[in-house]
Amino acid sequence: MDSPHQFRSVSSNFLYLFILLASNLLTFLLSSTLFSCSCSFDPTQTTTTTTNAMPNPNPVITPDAAEESGITSNTPDLPPEFLAFTSPQLLPFGFNSNFDSDNILPSVGRPCTLFPDELNHFMSYKVNGSCPDDELLAQKLLLKGCEPLPRRRCRPAAPPDCVEPFPIPRSYWLTPSDSSVVWTAYTCKNYSCLVNRRHKQKAFDDCKDCFDLEGPEKVRWTAKKGNGVELSIDEVLSVKKPGTIRIGLDIGGGVGTFAVRMMERNITIVTTSMNLNGPFNTFIASRGIVPLYISISQRLPFFDNTLDIVHSMHVLSNWIPTTLLHFLLFDIYRVLRPGGLFWLDHFFCVEKQLEEVYVPLIESVGFDKVKWEVGRKLDRGPELHEIYITALLEKPLKNSW
Ligand SMILES: *[C@@H]1O[C@H](CO)[C@@H](O)[C@H](O)[C@H]1NC(C)=O
Ligand SMILES: *[C@@H]1O[C@H](CO)[C@@H](O)[C@H](O)[C@H]1NC(C)=O
Numbered sequence: 001m002d003s004p005h006q007f008r009s010v011s012s013n014f015l016y017l018f019i020l021l022a023s024n025l026l027t028f029l030l031s032s033t034l035f036s037c038s039c040s041f042d043p044t045q046t047t048t049t050t051t052n053a054m055p056n057p058n059p060v061i062t063p064d065a066a067e068e069s070g071i072t073s074n075t076p077d078l079p080p081e082f083l084a085f086t087s088p089q090l091l092p093f094g095f096n097s098n099f100d101s102d103n104i105l106p107s108v109g110r111p112c113t114l115f116p117d118e119l120n121h122f123m124s125y126k127v128n129g130s131c132p133d134d135e136l137l138a139q140k141l142l143l144k145g146c147e148p149l150p151r152r153r154c155r156p157a158a159p160p161d162c163v164e165p166f167p168i169p170r171s172y173w174l175t176p177s178d179s180s181v182v183w184t185a186y187t188c189k190n191y192s193c194l195v196n197r198r199h200k201q202k203a204f205d206d207c208k209d210c211f212d213l214e215g216p217e218k219v220r221w222t223a224k225k226g227n228g229v230e231l232s233i234d235e236v237l238s239v240k241k242p243g244t245i246r247i248g249l250d251i252g253g254g255v256g257t258f259a260v261r262m263m264e265r266n267i268t269i270v271t272t273s274m275n276l277n278g279p280f281n282t283f284i285a286s287r288g289i290v291p292l293y294i295s296i297s298q299r300l301p302f303f304d305n306t307l308d309i310v311h312s313m314h315v316l317s318n319w320i321p322t323t324l325l326h327f328l329l330f331d332i333y334r335v336l337r338p339g340g341l342f343w344l345d346h347f348f349c350v351e352k353q354l355e356e357v358y359v360p361l362i363e364s365v366g367f368d369k370v371k372w373e374v375g376r377k378l379d380r381g382p383e384l385h386e387i388y389i390t391a392l393l394e395k396p397l398k399n400s401w
């Protein structure tokens with residue numbers, strides 16, 4: 001072991017020791033403060049109590065430790081509501097052996113405190129009042145790594161004259177009412193603008209033609225026989241015994257059409273999506289599909305070995321840092337049950353990266369290859385030498401561990 005490395009691990013041992021001591025001290029301080037409280041609830045009092053009980057960590061942290069823990073010495077004070085939410089909170093019935101603790105630390109993304117200005121904006125609101133209409137700020141914070149976002153004690157912006165959704169199955173293929181959406185964060189201010197934007201807007205937008213349910217969306221994954229990188233749902237399902245693919249996940253599922261098509265086959269799919277210049281989550285929900293608002297950085301919120309299928313189209317590609325992608329592929333392997341399918345749909349990269357980076361990366365995870373198709377991606381011009389891979393991968397039924 002060379003000496004810089006050794007120094008680093010010595011200093012990080014000190015850091016852990018420090019964190020351990022600091023959190024014990026914190027717990028002690030909080031316990032002594034909170035035990036003296038009665039059990040009545042007063043939101044404003046909780047905030048001030050917790051804020052006062054929270055020792056200011058800055059003066060005691062050494063610059064090295066501060067840098068490593070992400071708290072820099074010039075960090076302004078964190079918002080009181082943030083501290084109220086994230087501070088350790090005593091369990092009312094004392095020590096709990098499932099937790100192995102007598103308190104609970106509500107979770108937020110570790111990097112939240114790296115963005116004090118945005119965090120301050122996000123956590124500034126009237127407790128028990130209306131939240132600011134700040135979807136764009138929240139999403140930026142989340143995409144930068146403050147995920148999960150802290151909870152807030154306020155009511156989210158909502159349309160003033162909301163209407164009930166269409167009943168299923170009509171909801172699957174009808175454009176919902178404009179009044180189901182808070183439009184503030186988006187360029188378009190109604191669905192007809194979103195439906196028409198592929199003809200009118202030049203700017204690149206995620207899933208530009210997706211909101212047009214009469215357009216290409218209508219026929220995706222339905223071709224009798226897909227060819228090359230276009231697989232059809234029925235072709236994929238035919239790989240397994242009928243009825244054994246029942247539940248799953250679509251990562252970066254646009255407007256939820258994959259889940260709608262699977263629903264028509266009695267298969268339940270949860271669809272993750274961001275709201276990149278469009279109300280994707282609201283739209284998915286209006287169709288009667290479960291939207292899940294998590295980015296590709298977040299650990300998948302499912303238990304090991306549970307899902308029958310994971311699908312992902314267009315989102316997984318060479319824009320994702322390689323190490324993050326490696327962790328993500330292992331996470332997909334983790335949540336799939338043995339014998340479950342991973343349909344990697346239209347993964348794209350530059351030709352040269354295929355053999356150098358992505359084939360070894362994908363092969364290293366431990367899936368069996370059921371189908372593997374490579375095709376040219378020409379939408380941005382052939383001179384870019386971009387290619388698509390569509391792969392149908394199976395987690396081994398036996399000895400997958
Ligand atoms: C919280 O807000 C609701 C709805 O505006 C109101 O009815 C209630 O009285 C408020 N509670 C407190 C403690 O301010
Ligand atoms: C939708 O919004 C566009 C501008 O984005 C506007 O020109 C159009 O009149 C609106 N359509 C409806 C039906 O409200």
Ligand SMILES: *[C@@H]1O[C@H](CO)[C@@H](O)[C@H](O)[C@H]1NC(C)=O
Pocket residue numbers: 264265266
């Ligand atoms: C879906 O389930 C319903 C109710 O069990 C059944 O009637 C229908 O035939 C099923 N559809 C498919 C495509 O399996």
